[in-house]
Amino acid sequence: MTEETAPAEGEALSFEEALQELESIVTRLEDGDLSLEESLRLFERGQVLADQCNEQLEVATLRVEQLTEHGEIKEIEIE
Numbered sequence: 001m002t003e004e005t006a007p008a009e010g011e012a013l014s015f016e017e018a019l020q021e022l023e024s025i026v027t028r029l030e031d032g033d034l035s036l037e038e039s040l041r042l043f044e045r046g047q048v049l050a051d052q053c054n055e056q057l058e059v060a061t062l063r064v065e066q067l068t069e070h071g072e073i074k075e076i077e078i079e
Helices: 015-031 036-066
Strands: none
Touching: 015 036
């Protein structure tokens, strides 16, 4: 996903989209061909994406933990 096609920061991405963008950011940062300003901007965007991925993984983990041995989902409250 390029900057031209990237959704606005408040817009939610799927886990796969966020992870793909995060991997792209890491690659660009590791290349080291960026200005300090651009590196900081990408780092901040990466933090947002990492937080979003972690939140989605936590929700998925809760859903899996809710499954009973019969494959039914128990209703529990998410804080």
